[in-house]
Amino acid sequence: MENLSCKLKLENLSKLIMEAxxxxxxxxxxxxxxxxxxxxxxxxxxxxxxxxxxxxxLFLTLDCEGMISSYVMEIPIAAMNLGRVVKVNNLSREIQEGKYTIEEAFVKLKEIKDLPLYDKRIRIFFAGLAGCSFSYLFGGRSYDLVAAFIASSLLFMYSLFASSKRFPKYLQIVIGSGFGTLISQILFSLGLGVSLNHIIIGAIITMVPGVTLTISIREFIFEDYLSGTIHLVDALLTSMCMAVGVITMFEINGLIF
Amino acid sequence: MITEVLMAFIGVVSFAVLLGVPKSEWIYAGLTGAIGRAVFTGTNRLLSNNIYATLIAAIIVTLLSRIFAGKRRVPGIVYLRAGVFPLVPGASIYYTAYYIFSHEGNMAAISGIEALTRALALAFGIMISSQIPQRLFSAGRTGQGAGDDIKMS
Incomplete structure (x- = not known):
């Protein structure tokens, strides 16, 4: 009898934990x-x-009074949403305090899963702001910042479009950085900005894999070689793709003008 | 310097928005990043060595994000992910690839080494701060789960 309840619990519990x-x-x-x-x-x-x-x-083995159940799950890479991380973390605390049964926790988890990112327009604006401020940090001045703002928000709009159409990841980066370069060059030739390089780096900053590289090194230091390699290769490929996009666009424009 | 710190603040808040950080935590994420950038620039001027500057700034940023995490009961990663952006050698990584493809081997090597050493310094700085026991940050509160043992990701 007791084993039966354990079995039922294991099934629901593993689903809950895997989902979280x-x-x-x-x-x-x-x-x-x-x-x-x-x-x-x-x-x-x-x-x-x-x-x-x-x-x-994710690989999980649950043990409940000698009954064992194992789960394996593939996790596709999705858009980052730290708000969800905060919510799941709070949920786990409340579970620890004994506030929810497994079923109730499942309902809560569903709510968290449907938690959206901020509105598109807000994100586009802040992407522009990010491009503008980082262009300044890398040495851009005066009208460079305006150009970086425009280019970065347009590039972010493209990224939203590309991910909604499910472009392959690296193709999306090549095209995106080419697109960002094109906009920067157009703005620059219209007389906006003084340093093309600083506009471009501001425009594409939302794509640069800086944090990925840092994560990767940290994982190597903590002896998690596999995750470290995954992130390292990702960072390298991403920056290569960006460079390819930018340089291709330079070459094309060199041919035209 | 003041403009720079202000710009770092704006940039970090922007990234926080893009990463989906809850609205109530934006200002703390921004503060983490701005103070980190100020420390970086200050140390860089003092020692004229951007690797030490990155290391020290990374230690400060991680400490700050842990303090905020303890105070506001939120995973520290929320502040850290956005807060390290002004320290990350993003431009160097990009320039490395850029120089490789434009056949400028020497420049590629220079920015490649800078990217790598600064990323190492950043990772070490974060690691050093992560080793400090959490109870120092959650003093005054009791009970399980009071602290947040954060590590950078």
Whole structure:
């Protein structure tokens, strides 16, 4: 009798924990935090969890009074949404305090899953602002910032469009950086800005894989070689694709003018 | 310098918005990034070595994000992800690839090494701050889950 309840619980619990882990991982939660949150949830419902996490996969084994269930899940890379990470983290705390049954927690998790990013227009505006301020930090001045603002927000609009059409990731980056360069060159030849390079770096800053490279090195330091390699290769490929996009656009314009 | 810090603040808040950080935490993320940038620029002027400057600024940024995390009961990564942006050698990474494709090997090597060393310094700085026990940041609160042991991701 007791084993039967355990079996039922295991099924629901593993679904709940996997879902929570999936939401956190794909929204940009770091590996160690995802693991901790999943373990807390399992412990709060009286099971012990053994978890192995990659940047794009979850492996879970749950143990409840000797009954074992295992789950494997592939995690596609999605848009980052740290708001979800915060919410799942809070949920795991409330679960730890015993506020929810498994079913209630599932409902809560569904709500978190449907949590959208900010409105598109707001994001486009802030993408422009990011391009503008980082152009300044890299040495752009006066009208460069205006040009960087325009180019960066247009590039972000393109990115939104490209991801909604599900362009292949690296193709999207090549085309995007080419597009950003084109806009910068047009604005520059219209007389906006004094330094083309600073406009371009501001325009494409939202695509630069800086944090990815840092994450990767940190993972190597913490002996997580596999995730480190994944992020390192991602950073290298992304920056290569960006350079290809920018240079191709330079070459094309060189041919025309 | 003041404009620079202000710009870093705006840039970090912008990235926080793009990353979906909740509205209530924008200002803290911005503060983390702006103070980090100020420390970076100050140290860089003092030592004229941007690797040490990155290291020290990374330590400060991680500490700040942990302090905010402890105070506001939010994973520290929320502040850290956006807050490190002004320190990240993003431009160097891009310039490295750019020089490689435009056949300027020497320039590529210079910016490549800069990107790598600064990313290393950043990762080390974050790691050093991450090792400090969490209870120092959540003093005054008790109970389980009071602290947030954050690590950079």
């Amino acid at each position: 882990g999936k939401i956190m991982l794909e929204s940009g939660g770091e590996v160690s935090r995802v693991e901790e949150t999943m373990k807390i949830m399992a412990r709060s419902y009286g099971a012990s969890a053994n978890i192995y996490i990659l940047t794009n996969g």
